[in-house]
Amino acid sequence: MRPILISEPNSNEVVFGIDLGTTNSLIAMVNKVGDVEIFKDEEGRELLPSVISCENNTLKTGYDVGEHAICSIKRLMGKSVEDLNKEDVNFEIDNESEKVIRVKCSDEKYLTPVEISAEILKALCKRVGKSIGRKVKKAVITVPAYFDDSARNATKYAAKLAGIEVLRLINEPTAAALSYSIEKNNDSGIYAVYDLGGGTFDISILKLHQGVFQVLAVGGDTTLGGDDFDYLLSSIVLDKYREKIGLNKESNLNVIPTHNAGTCNIRTVKEYLSENTSGIFEFIIDGKLFECEITREEFEQAISPLVKKTISIVTRTIDDIDLKIDDIKGIILVGGATRVPLVQSSLVKLFGNKVLNDVDPDKAVAIGAALQAHYLTSHSKDKNILLDVLPLSLGIETMGGIVEKIIPRNIPLPVSETKEFTTYIDGQTAMKIHVCQGEREMIEDNKSLAQFELKGIPPLPAGFAKVEIEFAVNVDGILTVTAKEKTTGTEQTVEINSSFGLSETDIQNMVSQSINSFDEDIKARSLAEAKVSGNQLIHLIESNNICTGRELKNLLQNAKNALQGNDLNKINNAISELENSCLELYESTSR
Numbered sequence: 001m002r003p004i005l006i007s008e009p010n011s012n013e014v015v016f017g018i019d020l021g022t023t024n025s026l027i028a029m030v031n032k033v034g035d036v037e038i039f040k041d042e043e044g045r046e047l048l049p050s051v052i053s054c055e056n057n058t059l060k061t062g063y064d065v066g067e068h069a070i071c072s073i074k075r076l077m078g079k080s081v082e083d084l085n086k087e088d089v090n091f092e093i094d095n096e097s098e099k100v101i102r103v104k105c106s107d108e109k110y111l112t113p114v115e116i117s118a119e120i121l122k123a124l125c126k127r128v129g130k131s132i133g134r135k136v137k138k139a140v141i142t143v144p145a146y147f148d149d150s151a152r153n154a155t156k157y158a159a160k161l162a163g164i165e166v167l168r169l170i171n172e173p174t175a176a177a178l179s180y181s182i183e184k185n186n187d188s189g190i191y192a193v194y195d196l197g198g199g200t201f202d203i204s205i206l207k208l209h210q211g212v213f214q215v216l217a218v219g220g221d222t223t224l225g226g227d228d229f230d231y232l233l234s235s236i237v238l239d240k241y242r243e244k245i246g247l248n249k250e251s252n253l254n255v256i257p258t259h260n261a262g263t264c265n266i267r268t269v270k271e272y273l274s275e276n277t278s279g280i281f282e283f284i285i286d287g288k289l290f291e292c293e294i295t296r297e298e299f300e301q302a303i304s305p306l307v308k309k310t311i312s313i314v315t316r317t318i319d320d321i322d323l324k325i326d327d328i329k330g331i332i333l334v335g336g337a338t339r340v341p342l343v344q345s346s347l348v349k350l351f352g353n354k355v356l357n358d359v360d361p362d363k364a365v366a367i368g369a370a371l372q373a374h375y376l377t378s379h380s381k382d383k384n385i386l387l388d389v390l391p392l393s394l395g396i397e398t399m400g401g402i403v404e405k406i407i408p409r410n411i412p413l414p415v416s417e418t419k420e421f422t423t424y425i426d427g428q429t430a431m432k433i434h435v436c437q438g439e440r441e442m443i444e445d446n447k448s449l450a451q452f453e454l455k456g457i458p459p460l461p462a463g464f465a466k467v468e469i470e471f472a473v474n475v476d477g478i479l480t481v482t483a484k485e486k487t488t489g490t491e492q493t494v495e496i497n498s499s500f501g502l503s504e505t506d507i508q509n510m511v512s513q514s515i516n517s518f519d520e521d522i523k524a525r526s527l528a529e530a531k532v533s534g535n536q537l538i539h540l541i542e543s544n545n546i547c548t549g550r551e552l553k554n555l556l557q558n559a560k561n562a563l564q565g566n567d568l569n570k571i572n573n574a575i576s577e578l579e580n581s582c583l584e585l586y587e588s589t590s591r
Helices: 082-086 113-132 149-161 172-179 226-245 266-275 296-320 341-351 364-377 504-516 518-543 550-563 568-590
Strands: 015-019 024-030 036-038 051-055 058-061 138-143 165-171 189-196 201-209 212-221 255-257 278-285 288-295 328-334 385-387 394-398 402-407 415-421 430-437 447-455 467-473 479-485 491-495
Touching: 015 113, 015 172, 015 364, 024 113, 024 364, 036 364, 051 113, 058 113, 113 149, 138 149, 138 172, 138 364, 149 165, 165 172, 165 364, 172 189, 172 201, 172 212, 172 328, 172 364, 189 296, 189 341, 201 296, 212 296, 226 266, 226 278, 226 288, 226 296, 266 278, 266 288, 266 296, 288 296, 296 341, 328 341, 328 364, 394 467, 402 415, 402 467, 402 518, 430 479, 447 479, 447 491, 518 550, 518 568, 550 568
Parallel strands: 015 138, 138 165, 189 328, 212 385
Antiparallel strands: 015 024, 024 036, 051 058, 189 201, 201 212, 255 278, 278 288, 394 402, 394 430, 415 467, 430 447, 467 479, 479 491
């Protein structure tokens, strides 16, 4: 494992920790006495709703938004218009958008997810300015563990638009682990961080040893969170209303809890049911007052499939690194939705009394980010190291559509790996580099990240040119690919900024498919490799005019015919017979 290099800090420098959340965001710092201070607004509120609206061409953020607010924009970070076809979104998108998503904020104004996130970050920075008179110049910002390269880059660019230099991006579950200060107590062992926020779910398996946090594995789902609990709770209310007035279930209705019932929004009803077994609530539906009783049992029955889904992701992530439930020393809870009793009881059922909940789950990530910012910029001897991991393998396409993996998944970051490749045909002066991400053996089954071409290769015989390809992934999980021809020193470097994001569900599916399709993938790879080798042999024979004699010509044609099909045994036998015949010919002419 490579150490993380930290530049000498400026003793007067203040670096902040920011939790840029799907539902709420926070900003914090470690003050002079070593305590974490979370900044509040003028009303004394720590949580800033991650929402934005535009009225009269004026942008409003947080609690001051108007009626048509945009929320949960984090789900679109790093995604393209094409990705919107894969998931449901509650946004009105600019019809003229081709690749970059532009969300409608008003009749005249459209903003990208990056620009919206930047406005949320600016609102956090204003809190700091009003509180301590400092400008936020540098920050550690947290992201979901399964944010891919494009989503991480989008987050960094949002910070840049807000005037913030990102000292480091760290995974939200990793930040949460820091907030529990288990590293200060030298509580070495393996921990699981269960992060159920408003819009996303993350699970990270962390190993702590001698002050070093190493992320062993990550999992999650970017389309599952507390917002989905709220939606199901709203559905319960609407079903009760439809039943009362005799409407069918397909009737389109909107539910609005009334203020005089003590419920400002459906989320407050959820919070009430987390503390009580039932309650009677008033709602405005289609302009009419509707009162009904909702029980915790009804609510838990509705959300049970989602909670079970998170538990399934947890067990799969633990199994993925050959661990057992008993190997987990503690379960750290993050995100307001973890207060739901069904969530906690499900985790207790799985892990027993190892559930840790002594830190406010809404603040844990921000606290951890502030601590990490402090560690990176202070001379403290308590400084610890975070080692995150790569969620999916990275590689390139080789001849025959085969994927050659350069860096395997779940390897600690930062990491750099180099492999050497060569040319396929005589006189080849350029090499196409196709970078991909995934676990399958063939390029068509993986995610394409980028393609570029290395030119200036000397026109040598096939197999003589030597091209080094280096993959380097930094602590933020961002990939840089360098291709260099060793003879001439010709080099090209590309930082991968793909515009197409993968959701956690996509990534989990890719991992599962690689396991389920292992035998099929190996057969496909073997077939492709056999075809590449066979075609190389035929090219060698024909280019050197060594195809003499009827028997050799027949064997050559037999090999060509076999290569047209997909019978691996037939191809291997035909190539083997051709090789043996050529070898006999060579030995006879050498005597």
